[in-house]
Amino acid sequence: MAAAIGALTTDLEADHDVRIEAVVVGDQPLDDEARTLIAALREAIANAARHADVDRIDVFVEADDAELTGFVRDTGRGFDLSTIPVDRHGINDSIVGRVQRVGGTATVESNVGVGTEVEVRIPRRRG
């Protein structure tokens, strides 16, 4: 999973003119949960790269047997969560919906002028 996150950030750095500082603690096999986490991270990073107007995005992933956690943070433009149209595809579908389908949670915290952070938590099926 750590390798896949490395590939993802290299990819996105090439597509968008932005530096991605990715830190991965622990590693887990690339199963459905891990793939879902990575897909959600991809969406969150791409959103930040497109809308935040920053030159650096921080990504932190921590993985153990019990849970996968991922954070994508920028200190860019930010937005008012209440003004986002319900049907705004990126956040609702590609991040929150995707993560909920595997039993996880995704939250977005954003403040105008301060930045945005997306937090994704996915519990791992055990045994």
Next chain:
Amino acid sequence: MTATPANIRVVLVEDHALFRSGVRRELADVDSGDGPSIDVVGEAADRDEAIEVIRSLRPDVVLLDVHLPGGGGDTVIRGLRDDELDTRFLALSVSDAAEDVIAVVRAGARGYVTKTITIDELVDAIQRVHAGDAVFSPRLAGFVLDAFAGDVPVPSDPELDQLTEREQEVLRLIARGYTYREVGTRLHLSVKTIESHVSSVLRKLQLSNRHQLTAWANERRIV
């Protein structure tokens, strides 16, 4: 207006000449803000040269590559241990290998930054290390969390060698890209307190082999 603070005398230790000259030029051009300006007084390309140059120039701060011909950055710091210099070491690396970075921090480096750092961030890191702070980049925070999760040998007194909940919390926020100030705001703690948590993590790292830990405890009459 206060008097201009003394320059920070810096030595660059890095085996790629092109990278060295790039950093030197950028450091010469950059605006150092309110802090002291940075004066690159020497360079070295391998381990032995580094020890010699640092010994004779006694710089304030050494920017130290983790990988060097002749031995890692940690061996440079160890090679100078008996010289009793006031020099502080800031590790600089492209390395993705936690063990390399942890080794240099254990040897006594006061911080670690990656080569993707911007010049403004680098100046800030040099100024902070010079002022006595420990500089934890998000990546270093990640490496440390990893190291304490697994590789660290079982200590004789777990109280001394485990990260507290609070220290872990601080490291996680740093790994997420928060500055010390932002971490402080979020945890309702002062920047000073955050710095002291970070320093205590650094101390635990540097003590995290049994021998040193015992010596440390003896000194303080803990055992």
